[in-house]
Amino acid sequence: MVMIDQAGIIVLVNAQTERMFDYDRQVLIGQPVEILVPERFRQHHRSFRAGYFGDPAPRPMGVGRDLAGCRADGSEFPIEIGLNPIATEAGTMVLASIIDITERRRAQQRLEDALLEKTVLLNEVHHRVKNNLQVITSLLNLQADFAADPRLRAILAESCGRVKAMALTHQLLYERKDFSRLDLGDYLERLVQSIRTSYRASGDRIGLRLQSPATDVQLDLERAIPCGLLINELVTNSYKHAFTAERHGEIVIEISEDADTLICLSVSDDGIGLPPEADLAQSSSLGLQLVQLFVEQLHGALSVERESGTRFSIRFPKRFAAKEIP
Template sequence: MNEKLLAGISPVGEDPFRRVVEWAPTAIVMVNAKGNIVLSNAQAERIFGYARDELLGEPIEKLVPERFAGHHPAYRSDFYAAPHPRPMGSGRDLYARRRDGSEFPVEIGLTPIDSDNGPMVLAAIVDITERKRLEERFRRVVEYAPSAMVMIERSGRMVLVNAQTEQLFGYPRSALIGELVEMLVPERLRGEHVHFRGSFLEVPKARPMGAGRDLFARRADGTEFPVEIGLNPIETEEGAMVLASIVDITERQRAQQKLENALQEKTVLLNEVHHRVKNNLQVISSLLNLQATHASDPRLRAILAESQSRVRAMALTHQLLYERKDYSRIDLGEYLERLAQLLIGSYREDGARITLRRILPETPLFLDFERAIPCGLIINELVTNAFKHAFPAGRSGEVRIELLAVGDELELVVADNGVGLPASFDLTNLKSLGLQLVPLLADQLGGSFTVHDHQGPRFSLRFPSNPTGRRAS
């Protein structure tokens, strides 16, 4: 009986046709107009669990789940009425039945065949169990994602949304599927959104949407809210799609604005603090100057002038912080330049014969505010000492201030080409109040202080550039 069923089914010759069917990578079943199986291949045996002899001559409904078997002859008749190659059951989930009665999802492609025994149908059957499992896993990931997820096809219509999308936008899922994604965009932005959507699909790649722009979405009640959107291209059998992850950033923006307001208030407060401290120090400086003008003792006037110079060195740090609006650090090079100008002003009578040269880096070297004042006071004391003692009896010369970076440390140098240090000079037993301050201030910086006297004294201070790298005292 099987030989009669197989007779004349191939217009191109029986052996080549059988060979193509047998070695096809998918299950293949040929069915005649009566719905009987006349041909199957090895893959059909494998996925259905039947031996070939158990299939030949049997109705195709043997491979259809019982719950669908009653409707299947009608679908067969519809195909024979207008036979052309097409997928079976377009828009419906298809299932097949194995020999043990278990069901599995399939895709079926139908191709009409003309044979000597009449019209037949060649059905290519693909087990899509693994694909369905992956799709289900993908749907679960999307469904339970913590942010709203929307999948959009090339035409801009939504094909998948999750529970977070319903909650965020206030639409039921049924009202979103199949609709253009622009329904979630404020009306004033919909026109340009269509353009942006098309641009993304031309060069699809995972990226945030609208980089550099403020993005807004629209709820079902018409209210707008700020969002962040991540776009991911997804390749599907239906073509390229876009999976959009949407996050409502209303609370984040509110918290950010609150933080910015607090920061602005703190900035205003710090600005006022530094301004007042600077003014108060200037008042102290003025009082010292006034007291000096009324003092008849030259030694007392000198002491008051030195104290005034120290106060101005401290006031200058607050002045720079006030000017630059950076309350954590100052540019040490700029600070030393401004301090040098103050010192030149203090010794303007000696300016014609004594030069104060500055060797400062072009690249900013920043120092935290806490250590800037000790640095300034050290420079103030050393330069003042040089002006007072290095060039006696009208002698001319040069005082040099130098700042350089040495590895992870900064080095401050004050040198002069004056008469040099006295033979009795002892760094550990200093009588000058100003020079006594220098080692103490160096300890505050966590640095080391050295003195060399070769062609003039050279005072060197080295300390860590990073405050966390301070040396142990």
């Protein structure tokens, strides 16, 4: 604590200030307060001091700026200062409460260094995972090229699509440098492009379209992969089963939000539709079993409409409750 008069002369110093600045109080009393200010800031400080006495009021000093104190040996250290005017018989004086924030700055720097290290590590992890998944995709494609059995080729192609959906998640996280969330519309747009490329032979007959809201729908990492795999399964299923060899049609993916709590996804087609007797819960199809699994991972609800084609609708919460985090 330091008290100064209107001329900027130090009239009172406590023991803490002596230790902080490494001065004896008898040396400081009677000196301009600028003795405690780094030399390059002293002229500005005089102007600030004059302005403060023109409108004295309790307030912090230098809001938004880094303040520094100057010790007896000329070394500098970061400080925070609170100013309070005091009415005395000798006129208005200012009581300055000074806090040494060196340890706070060091702790902040350690946190920033740790955050940077974590960011670099996560960046490297996503990069490596993305590359490894791309290697797996290449191996699956290579195996499919050498497979004589058409059914085996189809199975390998479907597996390749699933791996691509996972790899795309890591690709977007790596590109955006934000490892906590991604834009669902952007993610599904890229996924749609990948699926469309995989089924380019059907491209002239079957359209694939994404409808997303104007505002971004953010998805956390825990949901991104099962969500992408879910859409991949449903769209792939439509390509494979909804349209006969000569039938033309369209597959539509829609994204919407229900208030601030739910994300709504739907995949619809105008194909031949599911048979009325088809029971999704008892289906032996791997694809439909995976759909049920991914909906469960999202803690969501699935509904199916079978009129004028097929429409799968999924609603799931935007955020996991703490006890639900896998």
